[in-house]
Structure formats: structure tokens, C-alpha cells
Amino acid sequence: MSLSRREFLAASVAAAGAALGPGMAAATPARAAAPAASRQDDRPGRNVLLIVADDLGYDLGCCGGTLRTPVLDRLAREGSLFTDAYAAVSSCSSSRATLYTGLYSHTNGMYGLSHDVHNFSLLDNVKTLPWILKQAGYATALVGKLHVKPLALLDYDAWLLPEQAGNRDVAAMGHAAGHWMRAQAGRPFFLTVGYSDPHRAGDPSQFGNTRDWPEVKRERYAPADVAVPSHLPDLPDVRADLAQYGEAVSRLDSGVGVLLQELAASGHADDTLVIFLSDNGRPFPGAKDNLYREGIRLPLIVRSPQQRKRHLHNRAMVSWIDITPTILDWAGAAAPADYHFLPLPGRSLLPILESENPAGWDHVFAAHSFHEINQYYPIRSLRTRKYSYFHNLEPSLEVPIASDVALSPSWKAIVSTPGVRLGKRTLEAFRHRPAEELYDLAADPDEVINLVDDSAHAAALADLREQLAAWRTATHDPWMAGVTDPFGPAH
């Protein structure tokens, strides 16, 4: 096992060298020029606990929100809260596929949802975190939600309590995780826990709040007290919907409490890297399924047992594309040297974990293609400290709305209220977007004043266009050109 780990370390170093090749360097100079970090030590107990919330926006107490999330607030105090962390896409399967592969969704093949008729899946030659870590000698398990296909490429040793519609028994998930961790008896482990909260649940409360759940102290929110995010109108039904959402967020927090207690009880709190994040923005119009800030800016908490400085607010602009490299770095593992998709486009966060304003982390890319199979709306975007830029590839289409959001009380209230806006955005501007959007984030954080035709920003726009196109080329975007593979092996 230790030999195997060293072999993978060598491969990792080789891959890191390859990462400085001209293609990627041209595409993302700041990100690729950073030194590749690899752990030279090989001591036991480099476990990983990856916790994935479902449809959780930047709404934790530690994020400045009004919801009560004491467990996650404490986790943030014990580790680092990334305040400028972004999903690379705001759709469940695509985002999780990015977490599991370190590849953008337009590269890994998970262009939209995986389940039922939507049927998107990873490309056959993609390697996933559980696969790579298993090769490196890790025990692997998933508790709860996966939502990525095919299973053959995500071959966890165990899949405990697979997601069941309407089930929000977060305590059972924590205990299952604890039981599995204790059973590993010192073997390094990679444990993923995928909660279904605070995703909508299809029940009358919309969020699984129609009953008590074991070991969960219910946190109720009064509609009058909830904070209405800037992308939503202040309507009674929206407030009521947000109050229910808040209860689900607090239930998630309870569940993570059980899980972290189990981690401590297993004796592995001091040798386990804990990562907490969400797949995409809150399930409200203008957030989930959108690449605007509220769709992709999400909580990210990393707690390393090795960090000396704690309770940090890290302002690095980091991306879910960085999660796989971070975990591989921690594990001292890497994909095989001949892996088709090397170098991975992301970077490990471990070298900047104890920083608050690290240099060279000032932009993130994002790509959306589908949510449901009949919801096609390809967007490619680049976000910097100063600007957000969106290239809508098929602007003649109407922007689709995820079915669960379309069925929500919020959306029903919005479409039945004459003249209402999604925050500062008109419904018409939300539904029909131009080919390009450019926003000045300092003057216009809500991204509603499109500066594409403003000559004062022409030079910046040209630069953003060029960076985005180079990134699309470097990440093999199938939507980059009309001709994707005219004479491939079969067509």
C-alpha cells in the first residue's frame, strides 16, 4: 500500500508538470501558473469526508445568513470558510460530476441530469475520485445521494442509504456513516455523504417539513423574519417558501452534527480532511440552474486536521473544479499517468488553506448545457473580481426553468403577480437573454445592467472573450465548433 501510494505520488508530480503545458497555460494563466502542491509525506490516516448538500445556497449562519446552522458555523470556525467559492455549473448531476472528476461538465459528458429520461452519463473513459482513490488503496463509501452515472465508473465499495424520494432522515445517514468509518479499522477511507436537504421534496411543505425526523430539533422560521435574497421578489408566498427552505437547511445542519459526532467517535477527527459544500444554488428562480452569482456562489468549508490557523475567511475565488485536485493532493494520489484528461484543470486548495487573500485566485469559469433533457440552454461564463461575463450560445431559446422550481409556490406567486421582478431583473430579461452579458460586479452585484455595448468596458470585454474562448478550447468544449467529430470511430 505505501509503495502504491508512492507510485501514485510520482504520477501526480508528472501530471503537475504536464499542467504547465502551453495549451492550458494560455487558457488560464493565473490558475495554471500556481505551483502544484503534492504531499511528500506518507503517514497513515489521510482520510477524506466529503459532505455534499443539495440545492443549498450561500445561506448558512457563518455566511452571514439568518438561518440557524450552529454545527456548520462551528465547522467553519474550526477550519476555513471560502467566501468566494463557486460551483462550475448550477445543476445537480453536472455539478456532482465535476466534484467527482475534476472535469467541467462539458468535458466529462455529464451535460445534464442523469436520472430517468434525462439519461446523461459520464464519458466511458472518465476516471472518478472513488475509482482513483480505490486504486490508491482507499476504502470508499457513499451515503445518500449520488445522481451521477454510470455506476460502473463510480464504484464505491459501499453505497449506504441510497437516496429515497421524500426521505430526510439525516440522523440515519450520520449513523450509517459512523458505522462504516469504524469498520475500516485504520484503512484510509474516502467517505462521501450526499444529503437530500434542502432540495425540494414534493410534499405539501415543499421541503420535507411535514413530519418530525429522528434526532432533529426542528427549527421553524416565520415568513416575516426570513431574509429575501436579492434575486427574489418580496411576496408572501416567496417568504413562506423561504421559511420552509430554512427549516430544511437547519435539518441539514442537524444531520451534519450527527455525522461529525460519528467522525469524532470513530477516532478519525484528527486524521480526516472534511469538506462541506453544496451542488448548486437554492431551488428558487434565478438561483438553481443559473450561472448568475446566486446560482453558483455557495458555501465551502474545509477543515484540515493539519491546519494551524483556523476560523479563516478565505477570499480566494475557488471552483468546484478544484475539489478533486484538493482531495488527490491530500491523499497523495493521482489518476494514471496515461489518463486521457490530464492535466486536470483545477488546483489543490491545500496550499492556500490558511490564507485569507491568496494571490492568483481571481477568476472562475462555469458552463451550463442542460438541466432536464428538454431544457437546453448552453451558457459559458467567466467571473473575475470585477466582472461577470456570459456567453449564451443559443440566445433565441427561452431560458428553461427546472421543473421543481417551476412547480414551487414562489414561481406560481411570481408569474401570477403583474409587473413583479426577480429582484431587479424583469421576467422578460430573465427568460430571454442576449448572446453576451457583461456586468460590473462592484457597481452592479445583482448582474442586471448589461455593459456589452458600453465602450468604457470594451477592452475588458475583449479580454474576457479571449479568456473564455481559450478555456473552451483547452477544456475540449463540444459546443466550441460546429464540427465535433466528423470521422470518429463510429458515427
Place this chain on the structure above:
Amino acid sequence: MSLSRREFLAASVAAAGAALGPGMAAATPARAAAPAASRQDDRPGRNVLLIVADDLGYDLGCCGGTLRTPVLDRLAREGSLFTDAYAAVSSCSSSRATLYTGLYSHTNGMYGLSHDVHNFSLLDNVKTLPWILKQAGYATALVGKLHVKPLALLDYDAWLLPEQAGNRDVAAMGHAAGHWMRAQAGRPFFLTVGYSDPHRAGDPSQFGNTRDWPEVKRERYAPADVAVPSHLPDLPDVRADLAQYGEAVSRLDSGVGVLLQELAASGHADDTLVIFLSDNGRPFPGAKDNLYREGIRLPLIVRSPQQRKRHLHNRAMVSWIDITPTILDWAGAAAPADYHFLPLPGRSLLPILESENPAGWDHVFAAHSFHEINQYYPIRSLRTRKYSYFHNLEPSLEVPIASDVALSPSWKAIVSTPGVRLGKRTLEAFRHRPAEELYDLAADPDEVINLVDDSAHAAALADLREQLAAWRTATHDPWMAGVTDPFGPAH
């Protein structure tokens, strides 16, 4: 084995009864009301040879074309040529998936191409012909091209000479098939032979004609002599391209000659149902990837050793959706009684094999969603004796062109010739289509005069709309409504 066959026969009869249920009957009264045919006998030797050409239009000699295809012409004389046979979609993977499943591509999940970045695949719960026939005791093999995923659902016992880019060794395919048939030693077999001709090959000749191939007598065509189909302009480069295509069609014919000789030599000519067809229209603009006549009207030859009348031209409007039911009927096999997708929407052709104008076969449906992953253009259509009707679901999009067609000499000549048309259709009309198209096929067989706004056809249009909508509902079209699966098992 014979018990197993009888068990499946029972299931088949049950499924046939279910086929008369109200949902499908409402959608497609003429097709579903026909009596379900099931073979009550169980004698040995009910073999199946399914021959699939690649990108072959209605261009055989027996179809009235000018190309030299003596082998297939003879097969047609020995059996039945269907003169009004239609693919259910004009894109390779989607069409083959229909052949293999008896389900429309919007039902079976194969919404576009399967290979490389396109990555479409059958839904996990779909059953395929090789799977069903294997359960019924059949030996199964594929020679050549598959182009449907995942392999786990298409588990042929053997896959011989899988498609290789540029390889057009049709004789080797015939011999491999013969070797395999002889090895079955009396066990009933289902053999699929998928040629790569006359698909474009990416070589300078475009069609694999830059070299001789074993046992193939090359048939050369003079550009001046080729027939220019009505959907193409008469340009020198188009004629030269068609001449090369013709040589590939004749090579295909040679290959089928080797294959049929091998079938005879194996001793199974008299106990094997032979079906010859193509996946989609010729690889020229306006045919392949289009649901207009030239994209989906294709050769279909069926030769049954049991037919008494031969050399028939059968005018039934039949669809590739009918191929799976035909083969299952011949084999006396059926999908399991609890199969999610029963009843299959197609009907066996065996009861009408010896007819020339059978009653109740007067319309076909077709559906296109994608070709390549970035070529989204959903269309649903209905074709009757009198009309063709197209519902273009996203008419704001430009109609995409398959990469191989876009790279063809024909297309290059077309786009560089000012004022040229695709037959009678302007390039603008080809690229941008309205939400609905209605054509009077007697007056306008080239489908260029849109009658949607013509009050003289308003009643017919209303009827076609209604039939199409009912069919979409009955076949579970995910594009039917905005809300596909809001609270499915995972989302």
C-alpha cells in the same frame, strides 16, 4: 429450450392483448387496431439475418435507381420490397436504437449519437432484440457496426469485426458471418450485420473508394451519368460526390452478395428470415438528419423462406418501429410480461408480407431530437398518404448539419454557389423552419409549399395535430411538456 420458447410465446400473446389498451388505441387507431400476429408453431430453424446499411437512401436498382445493385435487386425479387418504408428518425444511433428496441428514440433514450462526446445511450430499463432473443434461447452475433450504447444492454454472444474507421472490407464481414452461422450447429440464431457503406469515410474519395477491396468488383460511375435526387442542386461537385457514393452502394451490394452466399453455404437459406434496410437517408444535405421524405424513406427488403408469393412491391407505409415486432413475431419471442415499455408501438410485418396494398398501413410517425450533442433540433412528424406534417419544437434555432455532410464536397459547392437551392428549397428555408410545416404530397412531393396557413387544409391540419399529440403522449415524449419528472427518484 422449446419450453422457454413457449413461455415467451405466452408472454407475447399477453403483451399483444395489452396492445389494444385505450391509451395507444387512441393515439394510433389504425396501427394498434390491427390483429396482433404471433406464431403458434415452434419448429426449429427460425433464424434471423438483419442486414443494416449505413446512410443508404432509396437508391437501389430495384428501387428504380440507376445504381448497379444486382444482389439486392435479386433479394427483392425473392422476397418483398417495401416501397413506402420509413425510418423513425434520420440519425444513425437513434435509428439503430429503434431497430433494436422497437421504441421511438424519444422513448428509448437514444436521443442522438452514442459515440465519443455525444454520449447518448439507451435508458437503463430498455430491453433490446439481442437481449430478448438470447432469453428465448437464440445464439446472437453482431458483425460490423453497432453505434448504440450501452453494451450491457446489447449483449450479443459475439461481436465480430467491430467497425473500424475507413475499413470497407465487406467480404471479410460476410465470411465472418458465415463462419459464425456454421458454428451454431442448428441452434436458432439472430445475426446482425452492420455495414459501414455507403457512409462517408473521411478519405479523399469521401466513400472509401481510394483502394480496391477484396472480392469487390468496383463499379465506377461517371458524374455525368448519375441521377441527381430532387433535394440536391445539379452542380459538378454534387455529381462527383454522388458518383463516389454510388460506388460505395455497389460495394455494399457486393458485400451482401458474399453474405448471402455464406448464408446459403451454411444451409440456412431456407430457415432464415432476411431483412435488409438502412439506418437513415443518403449523406447529403436535405436527406440524412432530416425527416423530409429523402431523409427517412429507405429501402426495406424482407425475404421469408415461408412466403409463397415473391417479387412483391408492397405499398404499406411501414416504419422501422415495426422491425422489432416483426422479428419477435418470427421468433415466437417477446419481452417479459412486466416490461416497462409494453405494448411496443409497432406491428409485425409478417401478416402483410405477401400483400401489395394491405389496408390499415397508411401513416408513419418520426421524431428527431439531436444528431451530434451540439446539434439540437427537436422535430416530431406524421406522414400519411396525402400529407406530411412537421412540428418543429424549437423553430428559433438554425437547423444543424451533420459534420460529415457539412464537410462534404457537395455542401462546400452548395454554400459557395450564389442563389443555389437544395432542389426546390432555398437554403434559408432549409436552415430556418417555422413551428409547423404541412405539405400536400400529391401536389408537392418535394415538400416545399407549406400549407399550414391554407384554410383549404385546415381540417386536415387539425386532425394531424391531434394525432401527433396523442402519439407523443402515448410514447412518453419527454419534450411533450415542460415538466418531465419534477420529483423523480433523484433530481
